[in-house]
Amino acid sequence: MKASIANWGNYPWIDAEIVAPGNEDAIIDVLNKNQKLIPRGLGRCYGDSALQTHIISTSKLNHFLAFDEQHGILHCQAGVSFDEILKIFVPKGWFLPVTPGTKFVTCGGALASDVHGKNHHKEGTFSDHVLFFHLILPNGQKMRCSREENQDLFHLTCGGMGLTGIITDVCFKLKKIETAFIRQENIKAANLDEVIRLFEESANWTYSMAWIDCLSKGKSFGRSIMMRGENAMLNELSQKQRKLPLKVHSDGKLNVPFYFPSFVLNSFSVKAFNFLYYHKQTTKEIKNIIHYDSFFYPLDAIHHWNRIYGKKGFTQYQFVIPREKGREGLIELIGHIGKKNMGSFLTVLKLFGKQKENYIRFPMEGWTLAMDFKIQPSLWKFLDEMDEIVLKYGGRVYLTKDVRMKPHFLLHTYPQASSFIDRIRTINPHIISSLQSERLEII
Ligand SMILES: Cc1cc2nc3c(=O)[nH]c(=O)nc-3n(C[C@H](O)[C@H](O)[C@H](O)COP(=O)(O)OP(=O)(O)OC[C@H]3O[C@@H](n4cnc5c(N)ncnc54)[C@H](O)[C@@H]3O)c2cc1C
Numbered sequence: 001m002k003a004s005i006a007n008w009g010n011y012p013w014i015d016a017e018i019v020a021p022g023n024e025d026a027i028i029d030v031l032n033k034n035q036k037l038i039p040r041g042l043g044r045c046y047g048d049s050a051l052q053t054h055i056i057s058t059s060k061l062n063h064f065l066a067f068d069e070q071h072g073i074l075h076c077q078a079g080v081s082f083d084e085i086l087k088i089f090v091p092k093g094w095f096l097p098v099t100p101g102t103k104f105v106t107c108g109g110a111l112a113s114d115v116h117g118k119n120h121h122k123e124g125t126f127s128d129h130v131l132f133f134h135l136i137l138p139n140g141q142k143m144r145c146s147r148e149e150n151q152d153l154f155h156l157t158c159g160g161m162g163l164t165g166i167i168t169d170v171c172f173k174l175k176k177i178e179t180a181f182i183r184q185e186n187i188k189a190a191n192l193d194e195v196i197r198l199f200e201e202s203a204n205w206t207y208s209m210a211w212i213d214c215l216s217k218g219k220s221f222g223r224s225i226m227m228r229g230e231n232a233m234l235n236e237l238s239q240k241q242r243k244l245p246l247k248v249h250s251d252g253k254l255n256v257p258f259y260f261p262s263f264v265l266n267s268f269s270v271k272a273f274n275f276l277y278y279h280k281q282t283t284k285e286i287k288n289i290i291h292y293d294s295f296f297y298p299l300d301a302i303h304h305w306n307r308i309y310g311k312k313g314f315t316q317y318q319f320v321i322p323r324e325k326g327r328e329g330l331i332e333l334i335g336h337i338g339k340k341n342m343g344s345f346l347t348v349l350k351l352f353g354k355q356k357e358n359y360i361r362f363p364m365e366g367w368t369l370a371m372d373f374k375i376q377p378s379l380w381k382f383l384d385e386m387d388e389i390v391l392k393y394g395g396r397v398y399l400t401k402d403v404r405m406k407p408h409f410l411l412h413t414y415p416q417a418s419s420f421i422d423r424i425r426t427i428n429p430h431i432i433s434s435l436q437s438e439r440l441e442i443i
Helices: 024-032 081-092 107-112 151-157 192-200 267-280 292-296 307-309 321-337 380-392 408-412 417-427 435-439
Strands: 002-005 014-019 036-040 054-058 063-070 073-077 130-137 142-146 166-173 181-189 207-212 224-231 285-291 314-322 350-351 367-373
Touching: 024 054, 024 166, 036 107, 054 285, 073 081, 081 107, 081 321, 107 166, 130 151, 151 207, 151 417, 181 192, 181 292, 192 207, 192 224, 192 321, 285 292, 285 350, 314 380, 321 367, 321 380, 367 380, 380 408, 408 417
Parallel strands: 014 054, 036 054
Antiparallel strands: 002 014, 063 073, 073 166, 130 142, 130 166, 181 224, 181 285, 207 224, 207 350, 314 367, 350 367
């Protein structure tokens, strides 16, 4: 099928030939055609990582293969989504070990980006819970990869942005839960120092993140709302919640039916939104028990929310800087956003825990900030300036959100990038590549 296609940021759009093979032989047939191609899940990466003139969609690799009820070990095909997993396994008392801020991602996509959630400091990334997966290499060979078998391919593929081959199925461990609810505390922080202190005090909480207002200045510079949570136990639920303690999320009914005109989002509307969001919570602290869907996936409630950025689309810029230089770096980076009036609605701050360096996996121990910016001419220079500051503090930028990073920035900020590139070029003779891998001169 020929189609015009973009990922979540609606930028860039390209014309591509999309095929959706339903089994391994069909995947090998596609690879044998020797056309440049990239695997694609649900296209929730923001930029150009899952774009190429030929795309292998995993939409037909959507079967559950096995489940070990005693240990919570799930084996499923790579196109199965987190949404589908939750619908089946929450009622059985199991949850995802790590989840990003949307449930509309596939297992293959989650592994290829090695996604993190609000629990990185305690429970690592998605691949930390993966026991094994199967991969079809660009030459058509099928490999089983784990920490014991084909270890190097295992590590190259976790966070390898689809460049090692097609992941056909993934086996990973789910997390036991007593209820589908989260005991949540929302705490207002008057400024950056207070939110940093709150993160440090919350080290024992399983889940934590903060929404931060990037445009506030003076004494309220960095004002935030920190959200922390724990899986709730049965005895913590209200009478009503106890009637269905393992309740599954429902499909969102709201929808943004068309692209907003691009003038709707400007620095005034962003400032107004941030002001209202901060003041919506009238008390210093709120404690409540909420459903996992509201805690982990508030944005999923509105389908196509990405259209509010207009037809030209948007990008998400997510960086991480080492913990020891965190305060200084955050002051400079958030200060730069304010100085250039480039506010973002949904700026999210998290503190990553310890992380072993591994090829081009994104996390490192430190502060990570994710911001959405609509595409406009002044954006590219501004993001290059942000890169310079990130580089100065020894940080890096997340590839699954990227659409404009430069090759030298990748090489300078990911210490193992050049060995990743060497290894990829050995196993992948220019068959699998994305617009991103070409731009970054990986392959
Ligand atoms: C609202 C929102 C919130 C998000 N929050 C977070 C977050 O908190 N943390 C986080 O880490 N990420 C987050 N993300 C990013 C998202 O989790 C990743 O981009 C994820 O990889 C998307 O999965 P997907 O199935 O849509 O993959 P795609 O977007 O289709 O592809 C992503 C990458 O995976 C590769 N890939 C996909 N399937 C396969 C396969 N079967 N074999 C080999 N390679 C494959 C693609 O080639 C591409 O490089 C968020 C995204 C959105 C839209």
